[in-house]
Amino acid sequence: MAQTLRWLLRPISFLESCRRRFGGTFSVRFLGFQTPMVMLSDPEAIRALYGNPEHRLPPGRTFALLPILGPRSLLLLEGRDHLARRRLMLPPFHGERMRAYESTVREVVARDVETWPDGEPFAVHPRMQSVTLEVILRAVFGVTDPERRTRLADRVARLLADTASIGLQLGVLLSRRFGAPDPLTRLQALRLQIDAMLDVEIAERRADPREDILSMLVAARFEGGEPMDDAEIRDQLMTLLLAGHETTATGLAWTVDLLVRHPAVLERLVADVDAGEQAYLRAVVTESLRLRPVVPLAGRRLAAPLRVDGHVLPAGTDVTPAIWLAHTRADRYPEPFAFRPERFLASAPATSSWVPFGGGVRRCIGAAFAEMEMRVALAEILRRRSLRAASRSAERVARRNVTFSPAGGTRVIAVARDPVAASGDGDRVRR
Numbered sequence: 001m002a003q004t005l006r007w008l009l010r011p012i013s014f015l016e017s018c019r020r021r022f023g024g025t026f027s028v029r030f031l032g033f034q035t036p037m038v039m040l041s042d043p044e045a046i047r048a049l050y051g052n053p054e055h056r057l058p059p060g061r062t063f064a065l066l067p068i069l070g071p072r073s074l075l076l077l078e079g080r081d082h083l084a085r086r087r088l089m090l091p092p093f094h095g096e097r098m099r100a101y102e103s104t105v106r107e108v109v110a111r112d113v114e115t116w117p118d119g120e121p122f123a124v125h126p127r128m129q130s131v132t133l134e135v136i137l138r139a140v141f142g143v144t145d146p147e148r149r150t151r152l153a154d155r156v157a158r159l160l161a162d163t164a165s166i167g168l169q170l171g172v173l174l175s176r177r178f179g180a181p182d183p184l185t186r187l188q189a190l191r192l193q194i195d196a197m198l199d200v201e202i203a204e205r206r207a208d209p210r211e212d213i214l215s216m217l218v219a220a221r222f223e224g225g226e227p228m229d230d231a232e233i234r235d236q237l238m239t240l241l242l243a244g245h246e247t248t249a250t251g252l253a254w255t256v257d258l259l260v261r262h263p264a265v266l267e268r269l270v271a272d273v274d275a276g277e278q279a280y281l282r283a284v285v286t287e288s289l290r291l292r293p294v295v296p297l298a299g300r301r302l303a304a305p306l307r308v309d310g311h312v313l314p315a316g317t318d319v320t321p322a323i324w325l326a327h328t329r330a331d332r333y334p335e336p337f338a339f340r341p342e343r344f345l346a347s348a349p350a351t352s353s354w355v356p357f358g359g360g361v362r363r364c365i366g367a368a369f370a371e372m373e374m375r376v377a378l379a380e381i382l383r384r385r386s387l388r389a390a391s392r393s394a395e396r397v398a399r400r401n402v403t404f405s406p407a408g409g410t411r412v413i414a415v416a417r418d419p420v421a422a423s424g425d426g427d428r429v430r431r
């Protein structure tokens with residue numbers, strides 16, 4: 001119980017104290033689980049873990065997400081069923097298609113920024129949540145009735161807010177431990193309402209295919225030639241809507257928090273964005289996802305033994321990279337706690353010591369989408385507003401669903417910039 005509470009309430013200090021006491025590999029016993037979870041941070045062990053496509057999923061992911069996403073969600077399937085879906089769902093997220101989504105991000109962010117209070121403190125995280133929800137809805141459903149999109153956005157946001165609280169997370173764990181009713185079942189009514197709305201969209205695409213991601217899912221065929229049925233498409237849509245927006249919003253909020261607390265980095269980034277350059281912007285996003293990884297764990301249940309630090313973990317063990325610890329190893333990242341995008345200017349991160357998107361055959365299919373969205377959104381914000389911190393201390397980490405997010409919502413003060421900058425024509429601006 002004590003370990004679970006510390007994990008829920010003070011996750012980073014819990015991880016750091018485990019590292020100090022036990023080193024890079026240790027096991028944690030969470031309330032409600034039969035077996036402990038082994039956490040590791042050694043890059044070689046992470047490479048070996050993610051390199052074996054036979055490993056399965058630990059039970060935590062399934063019981064936390066199944067009532068919300070549905071049983072056939074890509075995030076929850078295993079083995080051949082998983083790979084077959086993954087093949088169907090990857091094409092819309094291929095790197096080359098990202099350009100098509102850039103203008104959507106730019107437009108949605110620009111509209112939102114215009115509603116920000118000028119010179120008054122406000123929380124950026126909720127703004128980013130509504131921006132990324134709107135972006136993923138537009139990418140998935142394309143041009144659809146705006147009123148319908150707003151209704152769907154409201155319900156999806158409510159579902160997420162309802163599942164976010166620590167009380168609920170603890171309730172779920174207690175119900176597993178003591179057999180009480182699972183509090184997640186009360187979310188079923190909301191999920192049913194959302195399903196009904198998704199059914200309308202699916203039927204429309206079947207009758208009249210378009211360019212959006214939903215049309216691609218409807219048209220996709222398994223190797224045997226059969227399509228996904230409607231119930232499955234609903235699960236995959238929920239997966240994309242939920243996996244695709246909360247995470248990216250949180251990544252953006254953390255990036256803003258880091259930027260406003262590192263004025264030299266912010267200044268350099270603004271100058272680069274004004275000059276229409278991308279390299280430093282890319283490095284800022286990579287460094288932010290290193291120092292503030294949004295998803296703390298992306299584990300596997302071993303299908304075969306795994307060698308770690310001279311020990312052999314037997315098949316059946318639940319193992320996960322402790323992503324925050326893997327990203328702050330002094331042997332991989334000099335001055336590991338410093339926010340220094342420069343470290344990624346000359347070279348891209350190594351796949352075994354930079355794992356914000358997990359790895360191997362389950363690596364996040366939206367990684368390119370998320371990084372594109374973060375870059376385009378940041379550039380658009382910085383062209384339009386000068387930002388500064390609204391409080392003295394950096395954000396504390398709080399849990400929200402499966403993510404680690406800024407506890408105070410990232411409060412900043414934004415001031416409108418010279419309109420020349422906002423035109424985004426790449427001219428350097430006097431400031």
Ligand code: HEM
Pocket residue numbers: 074075076086136239240243244245247248251293294295297298299356357358359360361362363364365366367369370
């Ligand atoms: C900063 C933003 C994001 C972060 C940090 C993130 C992180 C992750 C992580 C850690 C996993 C588990 C990987 C594993 O087990 O190895 C994952 C899986 C997944 N993510 Fe993301 N994600 C982000 C954005 C997105 C977006 C934008 C989408 C879709 C539009 C998306 C869709 C998915 C899906 C469908 C999976 C399941 C993949 C599979 O099991 O094969 N994610 N993500």
